[in-house]
Amino acid sequence: MISVEGIGEVEPGTDLAELVVRHVDLLDGDVVVVTSKIVSKALGLATRCPKDDVVVESTDRVVARRGNTVIVRTVHGLTLAAGGVDASNLPTGSVLPLPADPDAIARQIRSAIEQRTGLRVGVVITDTAGRAWRIGQTDIAIGCAGLLPFQSFAGEVDSYGNELAVTSPAIADEVAGSAELASGKLSQRPITVIRGLDPTYVLDDDGPGAGSLIRDEDGDLFGLGARDAVLVALSGHPERGFPISEGEDIDVVALADPGDLAVTSTDGGYVIHATRVRLVDAGMLKQRILAIAAAHQRHCTVDVVES
Numbered sequence: 660m661i662s663v664e665g666i667g668e669v670e671p672g673t674d675l676a677e678l679v680v681r682h683v684d685l686l687d688g689d690v691v692v693v694t695s696k697i698v699s700k701a702l703g704l705a706t707r708c709p710k711d712d713v714v715v716e717s718t719d720r721v722v723a724r725r726g727n728t729v730i731v732r733t734v735h736g737l738t739l740a741a742g743g744v745d746a747s748n749l750p751t752g753s754v755l756p757l758p759a760d761p762d763a764i765a766r767q768i769r770s771a772i773e774q775r776t777g778l779r780v781g782v783v784i785t786d787t788a789g790r791a792w793r794i795g796q797t798d799i800a801i802g803c804a805g806l807l808p809f810q811s812f813a814g815e816v817d818s819y820g821n822e823l824a825v826t827s828p829a830i831a832d833e834v835a836g837s838a839e840l841a842s843g844k845l846s847q848r849p850i851t852v853i854r855g856l857d858p859t860y861v862l863d864d865d866g867p868g869a870g871s872l873i874r875d876e877d878g879d880l881f882g883l884g885a886r887d888a889v890l891v892a893l894s895g896h897p898e899r900g901f902p903i904s905e906g907e908d909i910d911v912v913a914l915a916d917p918g919d920l921a922v923t924s925t926d927g928g929y930v931i932h933a934t935r936v937r938l939v940d941a942g943m944l945k946q947r948i949l950a951i952a953a954a955h956q957r958h959c960t961v962d963v964v965e966s
Contacts, residue, residue, distance in 0.1 A: 660837065660838065660840070660841040660851055660852070660853055660854070661683060661841070661851065661852040661854065662841040662842050662843075662848045662851050663679070663682045663683050663848060663850040663851065663852065664682070664848060665682055666678060666682065666697075666847065666848065666849055666850055667847075669697040669700040669701050669849070670700070670701075671700065671701065671702070671703030671705075672701065672703070673697075673700070673701040674701075674771070675693060675697065675698065675701055675768055676767075676768050676771030676772045676775065677771075677775070678850070679691055679693075679768075679772060679850060680772060680775050680776060682850070683850075683852055685772070685776055685778050685780060685852065686778070686854060687778045687779050687780075688779065688780070688854075688856065688858055688861050689778070689780050689781075689852050689853065689854050690780065690781040690782070690783060690805075690806055690834055690852070690853040690854075690856060690860075690861065691768070691769075691772065691780055691781070691782050691783070691850065691851075691852055692782075692783045692785060692834060692835060692838035692842075692850070692851040692852070692853060693768065693782065693783070693784050693785070693849065693850055694784075694785055694786075694798075694842070694849040694850075695743070695757055695758065695761065695784050695785060695786040695801060695802075696745065696748065696755060696849060697849045697850075698758050698761070698764055698784055698802075699755045699756065699757060699758055700755065702758055702764075704755055704756055704758065705749060705753050705754070705755050706753065706754060706755075706756070707752050707753055707754075708754070710741070710744055710746060710754045713742075713744045713754050713756050714729065714731070714741050714742045714744050716756070717731070717733050717734060717742035717743065717744055717756050717757065718731040718732070718733060718734070718742050719731070719732045719733060719734050719736070720732050720899055720900065721887070722738055722882065722883055722884055722887070722900065723883065723884025723885075723886070723887050724884070724887065725884070725886070728740060729741060730884065733757070734759075735757065735759075735760075735761070735801065735870075735873075736870065736873040737757075737786075737788075737801060737873065738788075739786070739788055740788075740789060742756070742757075743756070743757040743786050743801075744756050744757075748847075757786060757801065758784075758802075760802075761784045761801040761802025761869065762802045762803060762804065762868035762869055762870050763802075764784060764802055765782045765783065765784050765802035765803050765804035765805075765865075765868070765869075766782075766804040766865045766868075768782045768804070769781070769782040769804040769805045769865065779805070779861060779863065780805060780861070781803070781804065781805035781806030781834075781860070781861045781862070782802075782803070782804045782805055782806070783800045783802065783803050783806060783831055783834050783835055783838070783869075784800070784801055784802030784803070784869075785798040785799065785800060785801065785835040785838065785839070786798065786799060786801045787799075787839075791881060797835075797836045797839065798835040798836050798838065798839040799832045799835050799836070800829075800831035800832050800834065800835045800869040800872065801869055802868065802869050803831045803866065803868050803869035804865040804866065804868065805861060805862050805864070805865055805866060806830065806831055806834065806860060806861060806862065806866060807830050807831075807859070807860045807861075807862060807866060808829070808830060808831040808866065808867060808868065808869055808871050808872050809827050809828060809829045809830055809831070809871070809872060810827065810828050810830055810860075811826075811827045812826040812827060812828075829872060830860055831869055831872065832872065834853055834856070837853065838851035838853060839851075876899060876900070877902065878902070879900075879902060880902050882899065882900030882901060882902060883898070883900035883901065887900075888900070888901070888954070891953060892949075892950040892951075892953045892954045893946065893949075893950050893953075894953065895949035895950070895952070895953050895958075896953060896958070897952075897953045897955075897956040897957060897958055898953075901953070901954055901955070901956050909951075909955050909957070911948050911951045911952045911955070911957070911959070912929060912948060914951050915944055915947035915948045915951055916944075916947070917931075917944055918940075918944075920932070920933055920937065920940060920941060920944055921933075921966075922944075922948075925960075925962075927958075927959060927960055928959040928960030928961055928962070929948060929959065929960075929961050929962075930961075930962045930963075930964055931944055931945060931961065931962070931963045931964065932964050932966040933963060933964070933965065933966065934965070934966060935965055938963065938965065941963045942963060945961045945963055948961050949961055
């Protein structure tokens with residue numbers, strides 16, 4: 660790993676490819692890793708608008724919220740604290756959103772480097788992200804060009820003859836994390852060159868980009884925070900973020916455990932029949948049915964009838 664020295668402050672309009680070529684002697688097969696912060700600075704995205712407003716503009720939907728911390732799915736499809744909007748290493752009062760299309764920027768930088776040097780290189784644009792269930796943050800790839808983003812081993816056989824089903828190293832993220840170790844957070848070295856990767860990882864074309872690393876919502880088992888999932892389910896209104904299974908046969912009444920309460924189906928919902936002394940139990944069952952239906956992205960009505 661080569662942590663590039665002497666970059667200095669990046670201003671709006673800075674040619675990042677020229678910055679790389681000027682400060683490092685590249686070799687064929689190198690991967691150039693650039694922080695999203697200097698990409699956004701070069702694009703002139705710094706703003707003095709209130710951070711909360713910039714986060715809202717960057718948000719597709721809220722995943723989880725606790726106190727002042729908000730985890731959102733961004734308009735890019737990334738899941739990040741505060742939508743990746745950052746105020747560090749900037750004049751007081753300024754904030755910096757992520758570039759609108761990091762993959763496109765990676766392709767532009769790669770093409771410009773190739774035009775200047777004739778070399779085949781990969782380019783990765785990084786940002787910092789936390790991980791569920793783990794303390795601390797690491798850099799991940801939010802933009803990528805000329806590098807295989809991940810390698811699928813599905814269908815391969817290990818040394819014991821076991822067939823692999825889901826093993827898929829996230830190469831671009833591993834490159835991003837290793838580059839951060841060399842660049843550091845406070846050393847003002849926002850460009851790193853990774854040298855000596857498996858040559859099959861560096862592509863002749865731009866490749867599918869880092870967008871291919873984003874799991875689509877229907878395959879995301881953790882689309883909402885735990886508290887948020889409970890609140891959404893109890894509201895009885897299905898929301899994005901709940902995983903669904905196509906064609907899954909769900910008996911919401913059975914899952915809600917009606918006990919000895921009678922429940923009949925109607926067009927689009929259910930009716931719970933209860934005596935006066937069981938109305939409280941019927942009300943609790945109604946909430947369970949609504950919550951389970953919402954958790955499976957199904958809308959239904961539930962009425963309680965005294966019988």
